Amino acid sequence: MSFYSKTLEASYAKQLDKELRASHAGETGAVWIYRGALCAEFILSLFKIVRSTSETTRFIHQHLKTEKHHLDIFENELPRFRGSFILPLWIGAGFMTGFIPRLLGENWFFYTIYCVEQFVDTHYENQCCQLVMQPNPPSNVIDRLKRCQMDEQHHRDEAGSLMAKKTSLPMQLWGHLVNAGSSTAVSIARFI
Template identity: 55%
Template sequence: MSYYSNRAGECLSKDVDREIRASHAGETGAVYIYRGALFAEFILNVVRPAKSNSESYAFICEHLHTEKQHLAIFENEMPQFRGSILLPLWIAAGFVTGFLPRMFGKNSFFYTVYCVEQFVDEHYENQCQRLSSLHNVPPNVIDLFRLCQKDEQQHRDDARAKVTCSPNLAMKCWGRGLAIGSSLAVRFAEHL
């Protein structure tokens, strides 16, 4: 995990740098959402081995793999950018966002992923629209954002399909908190 991309040479406008930095922070957080959930899965399997849940484990591993690919795109294929100095905070927040809901149950976890990915889909869409209106945006940036967005949409739909109950009040409040927290995180990551 690095604070910048490995590609050098291209000088980005502040607007483009800001958008890439925010999404890099988000993809870093996403990797840690699934790492937190994986750790919770491990604890649950130790405490209740008879109730091990291969469905959630497979879901976590598959989505973690995709999020690692997204992070690699930002670190290896995007033009050089300055990463967020708050990356350790995004790592911790991501871990907790995956760990706690998984400890509360698979529906809480799947609903969390649904809410986060709904926000991420909208965020990528807004970014692509903003970047499309700018001049001198490296040609691959919007395409790579769209590639990641497509995967996030699939994650959202996968998660929603796995929720087996109607969201209760606590889940709805948690989901709203995730949307607010994600929005604030984007604003901070854009600048710091």
């Protein structure tokens, strides 16, 4: 193998490591979004502030299970990669991304999930396109990313269908903040 081939291979391995790290951080944050929502559900029920619909509770539990499965894929089925050094930050950010909107109401929560999953769908699509362009694309990685992407698309569509009201201006601003935060988190997680 020539020096040029080895350099390309090493560069590709580093890029794959960065992409897996960013998506692992995202899936970790996703698990904590739903744990944050469950915490808010508990607080709301404890103080009898508002009663959740069984649909919301089912949604949270079902999606938490799916996100845990995605995290398991990254931790046990994909090539080894260096995890993010600031994983506790992604856990905290995920928790607050589920907790705050769930306290504000079901519509806020479903809109938040819609925004997050819209971002994640695009993120996975971009990753798969980059990997396919490699000289020797890792089909095992691409297949698993595509499987996760399909689940995220389903989450997005389900959240969108459960939104009972039109989005208000504050909700739209929150959605932009969620999108910007997700984009920034991916950029940071690739390196740290």
